[in-house]
Structures are given as C-alpha cells and as structure tokens.
Amino acid sequence: MPPTLDSYDDLPYESLPLADTHPDYLRAIARLYGVEAASAQSCRVLELGCAGGGNLLPLAWYFPNSQCTGVELARGHVDEANALITALGLNNAQVLHRSITDPTDDLGEFDYIIAHGVFSWVPRSVQDRLLEICGKHLTPQGIAYISYNTLPGWHVRGLLRDALLSYCAPGGRASERLAQAHTLFDLLEPALRAQPNLDAQLALKEIEYLRRAAPSYVYHEYLEDINEPLHFSAFMQRATSAGLAYLADAEPWTMFPDTLGAEAAAPFAAIPDRLQQEQMLDLARLRKFRRSLLVRSNLKARTTPDLTVLETLSYFSELSSDEEIDLSHPTQQDFIGPSGNRYSVSQPLTKAALMLLAMHYPQAMSWDTLQQRAEALVTEHGGSLAHDALHTYRTELFSLLAYQALRPTLETETGIDSLPERACAHALARAQAVRGRIVASVRHTAVELDALSTTLLSYLDGTRSVPELATLMATALQAQGQEVDSAVLENACMQMLWTFARQGLLTG
Numbered sequence: 324m325p326p327t328l329d330s331y332d333d334l335p336y337e338s339l340p341l342a343d344t345h346p347d348y349l350r351a352i353a354r355l356y357g358v359e360a361a362s363a364q365s366c367r368v369l370e371l372g373c374a375g376g377g378n379l380l381p382l383a384w385y386f387p388n389s390q391c392t393g394v395e396l397a398r399g400h401v402d403e404a405n406a407l408i409t410a411l412g413l414n415n416a417q418v419l420h421r422s423i424t425d426p427t428d429d430l431g432e433f434d435y436i437i438a439h440g441v442f443s444w445v446p447r448s449v450q451d452r453l454l455e456i457c458g459k460h461l462t463p464q465g466i467a468y469i470s471y472n473t474l475p476g477w478h479v480r481g482l483l484r485d486a487l488l489s490y491c492a493p494g495g496r497a498s499e500r501l502a503q504a505h506t507l508f509d510l511l512e513p514a515l516r517a518q519p520n521l522d523a524q525l526a527l528k529e530i531e532y533l534r535r536a537a538p539s540y541v542y543h544e545y546l547e548d549i550n551e552p553l554h555f556s557a558f559m560q561r562a563t564s565a566g567l568a569y570l571a572d573a574e575p576w577t578m579f580p581d582t583l584g585a586e587a588a589a590p591f592a593a594i595p596d597r598l599q600q601e602q603m604l605d606l607a608r609l610r611k612f613r614r615s616l617l618v619r620s621n622l623k624a625r626t627t628p629d630l631t632v633l634e635t636l637s638y639f640s641e642l643s644s645d646e647e648i649d650l651s652h653p654t655q656q657d658f659i660g661p662s663g664n665r666y667s668v669s670q671p672l673t674k675a676a677l678m679l680l681a682m683h684y685p686q687a688m689s690w691d692t693l694q695q696r697a698e699a700l701v702t703e704h705g706g707s708l709a710h711d712a713l714h715t716y717r718t719e720l721f722s723l724l725a726y727q728a729l730r731p732t733l734e735t736e737t738g739i740d741s742l743p744e745r746a747c748a749h750a751l752a753r754a755q756a757v758r759g760r761i762v763a764s765v766r767h768t769a770v771e772l773d774a775l776s777t778t779l780l781s782y783l784d785g786t787r788s789v790p791e792l793a794t795l796m797a798t799a800l801q802a803q804g805q806e807v808d809s810a811v812l813e814n815a816c817m818q819m820l821w822t823f824a825r826q827g828l829l830t831g
C-alpha cells in the first residue's frame with residue numbers, strides 16, 4: 324500500500340476546474356506557436372498531483388472519447404476522486420494512488436500532462452521526476468503544463484510565510500496549525516495598521532488576501548514544509564535537462580514586453596534571447612507564479628505567435644459592460660470580465676464582437692462568422708468601417724486573447740436560445756453539487772453555488788416545470804423558517820436556470 328500525505332488527508336485541497344489547463348485551450352495556444360496538438364475530443368491526459376479530481380474528472384466527463392489519468396499520493400484525495408468516478412460511471416478516467424516518483428512504465432504516452440500547484444510544493448527529487456515524466460511520456464506534439472511559484476516576486480509572500488512558520492508550532496495537525504495562523508493574523512493586524520510604512524501595509528494586504536482565501540490554500544502555501552519558489556531561468560534549465568523546451572506561457576500577455584507600457588518596454592523588447600527576456604520580464608513584474616507550457620525539445624516550435632492562425636480558431640467570451648456601447652464611433656469603452664477585470668477597447672467592430680459573444684456564451688464563433696456578424700451589427704447601428712477598422716479589430720482581439728478575456732477554442736459548444744420547459748441538470752453538475760459548492764462549467768470554469776442554487780440544481784431531473792420548481796423551493800425555504808413570495812421565487816428560479824444554462828449545466 325503506498326504511503327499517504329497526512330497534511331492533505333487532514334486538510335484536503337479543494338481542486339477546481341482550471342480553464343488554463345484545458346486541452347482545448349492548450350491546443351489553441353500551441354497552434355499559435357506552430358504546434359498542432361491533439362483534439363480535446365479525443366486525447367490522453369495525465370494529471371500529476373490531481374487532488375480530488377476537480378480539474379481532471381470534468382474533462383473526462385465532457386469528453387467521453389478522451390482518456391484521463393490522475394496520479395495522486397494523498398489517500399483522501401484518491402478516495403474522493405474515485406467516488407466521483409464511480410458516481411458518474413466514468414470508464415475513461417482513473418486516479419491512481421501512487422507517488423509521482425513511482426514507476427510509470429505502465430502509463431503510455433499523453434497528449435497533455437498537467438501539474439498545477441505541485442512543482443514548488445514537493446521535494447526536489449519529486450520535482451525532477453515530474454519533469455522526467457513529461458520528457459518521457461509526452462506524445463511527439465504533446466504539451467506539458469507546469470505551474471510553480473517564481474522568484475523574485477514570491478519573496479513578497481515569503482515574508483508572511485516566514486512569520487507563520489516561526490509562530491505555528493511545527494509537526495501538529497494541519498487544522499490546528501491553520502487555527503494558529505489565524506491567531507497570528509489577529510495579533511498582527513492591529514500592530515501593522517498602526518504602522519504607516521510600506522512593509523507593514525504590504526503585510527496587511529497579504530493577511531487580508533489570506534483571510535479570503537480557501538483554508539487549504541493558506542495551509543499548503545504558507546505552512547506546508549516545502550514551498551520552493553524559483554527563477555524562471557532555473558526552472559527552464561532543469562526542464563531542458565529533462566528533454567523539454569519552452570513553448571509559451573498559459574497567460575499569453577505576460578510574454579510581451581509592450582504590456583509593461585510604451586516607456587518601459589524598449590529595453591526588454593531588445594533582449595534577443597527569448598528565455599532571458601522572459602526572465603527579465605519576471606524581474607520587472609515581480610512575478611510570483613508561472614504557468615509554463617513545455618514541449619519535447621526536438622519539436623520545432625515558433626518563438627513568436629503566428630497571427631495568421633487567429634483565423635483558424637473560434638472564440639468565446641463572457642464580458643459585459645455597465646455603459647451603453649457606442650457602435651458608431653471609436654470611443655474607448657470598458658468591458659468587464661466575470662472576475663471584475665476591466666478591458667478597454669475602442670473599435671466598434673471589437674465592441675460588437677464582444678456583445679455578440681456575450682449574448683451567445685458559451686457558444687464559440689469562428690473568426691469569419693464573428694467578423695461578418697460584427698460588421699453587420701456595426702452597420703445596423705449606423706457605424707461605418709474606416710480603412711484601418713479591420714487592422715485595429717484584429718489587434719484588439721489578439722490583445723483580448725492575450726489577456727484571456729477572449730478565449731480561443733477549437734470546440735464550438737452550442738449555446739441556448741430558450742430554456743427547456745422541464746430543465747434537467749447533467750449528471751456531473753448534480754454529482755458535484757451534492758459534494759460541495761463548486762460545479763465545473765462546460766468551459767471548465769468553477770461555478771460557485773450558494774445554498775439556494777444547490778437546492779434548485781438537485782431538483783432539476785427533467786420532470787419539473789418552473790412553477791413546480793418554485794413550489795418545491797418555497798417548501799424547502801419554509802422548512803428553514805423563511806417565507807418568500809412565490810412570484811419572486813419563480814423569477815429567481817428562472818434567473819438561476821439561465822445561469823445554469825449559460826454555464827452548460829443543463830442537458831438538451
């Protein structure tokens with residue numbers, strides 16, 4: 324029987340769907356860099372340190388013709404993953420209770436190897452083995468995604484980690500040490516608030532951030548024995564020794580010096596060596612975390628994106644705006660992402676494209692369709708297409724892609740125009756809703772449920788109309804001592820159903 328990892332058994336890591344690790348996304352980014360990776364519809368995925376399968380198993384569920392394998396050492400995580408595999412009857416997924424250091428000869432090759440939140444948190448021997456697995460088990464056009472804490476930026480977080488490690492007694496149970504961490508936050512906060520200096524303000528900000536973060540993240544990032552941030556150049560040196568080469572960053576904007584601003588960019592843009600340039604960009608940005616995409620070192624990849632590829636991809640996006648969009652003039656206007664980030668664009672075609680994509684989310688549109696429909700919308704609103712309109716449109720779309728506000732895809736999910744009369748949530752959504760508060764959307768994002776939406780989801784078996792659902796919800800709320808007007812409840816049910824539908828949680 325393999326050993327386990329006590330700290331993870333004591334305080335399990337909440338593993339979530341991570342859009343940046345999705346094979347479809349990785350494939351689109353790889354294509355921009357000249358690599359044609361396998362389709363998400365039919366690929367082999369390996370996730371190392373997959374925790375309870377929150378990232379891996381939705382992939383297996385949404386892509387039944389793909390094969391998903393997880394390797395995980397903590398017994399509790401493996402049990403959690405296997406329970407979901409059984410509940411969903413997945414015959415294309417397995418989570419193996421073994422260490423990354425165990426032999427992998429039985430596993431074969433993989434089109435995608437994912438290791439998120441693992442590399443910096445395991446001993447060096449495991450890190451080396453992780454890279455070795457990628458070097459040996461990637462298919463010829465395969466992509467490895469490895470994330471890790473980076474220097475020098477992570478030093479900022481290290482400040483609080485040092486304080487916590489010195490205060491929280493070593494060796495205790497994870498949950499007890501976490502409680503001690505909160506005691507230290509309570510002690511430090513008033514003292515830090517009383518000091519106007521920048522260091523104290525920085526520490527205060529970090530404490531605020533940690534108070535909002537998931538407890539499992541706080542423990543495993545700040546109190547786990549191992550947390551080894553490293554420079555990008557050191558990481559790449561070790562990856563190179565394992566037969567791997569750098570393809571790109573999963574957050575594309577980070578690779579471009581011009582994102583530092585016109586004044587700062589020039590000396591960075593002048594650095595001829597790409598890896599050196601990216602290392603320097605980390606210094607400039609004080610970058611704390613990286614998501615690196617690697618390929619086999621004998622693969623010929625591009626060092627800059629091929630922008631003609633943009634026309635071969637489809638796109639989806641979920642941006643909204645709190646102002647009236649002007650489709651007639653190139654005025655600068657903000658669009659807002661689901662997590663509150665703002666993106667400024669000015670070209671009416673771009674604005675029209677974002678409006679169309681938001682309307683049809685989660686459906687994607689091909690480059691040509693999007694452009695044609697954006698042109699039609701602009702014309703309809705009295706806008707004219709200036710001679711440089713298409714050039715600006717293209718530049719703005721690429722920038723939105725780089726900032727991940729616009730997602731490239733090769734999978735055109737179908738959207739919905741109307742709600743089914745008797746909504747049915749798919750099996751994954753219902754299984755995840757009874758297990759916790761997070762459900763994986765069709766676009767591999769974490770849909771957070773509150774008590775009300777969890778209850779509604781549990782009723783969506785395809786037999787109930789909206790008024791019937793509202794009646795059931797009213798009964799459930801009354802049992803908790805809450806009285807809600809039935810019209811209000813019916814309206815709330817409709818809204819929640821639309822949210823579920825937009826996240827691809829309903830069948831049919």
Ligand SMILES: C[S@@+](CC[C@H](N)C(=O)[O-])C[C@H]1O[C@@H](n2cnc3c(N)ncnc32)[C@H](O)[C@@H]1O
Nearest residue numbers: 331336338339372374395396397422423439440
């Ligand atoms: C910080 S968690 C990240 C989990 C998941 N990848 C995510 O991002 O949500 C690290 C995971 O790696 C697992 N792990 C640590 N050492 C391991 C090893 N030697 N072999 C396999 N899994 C390991 C832990 O049990 C834990 O589930």
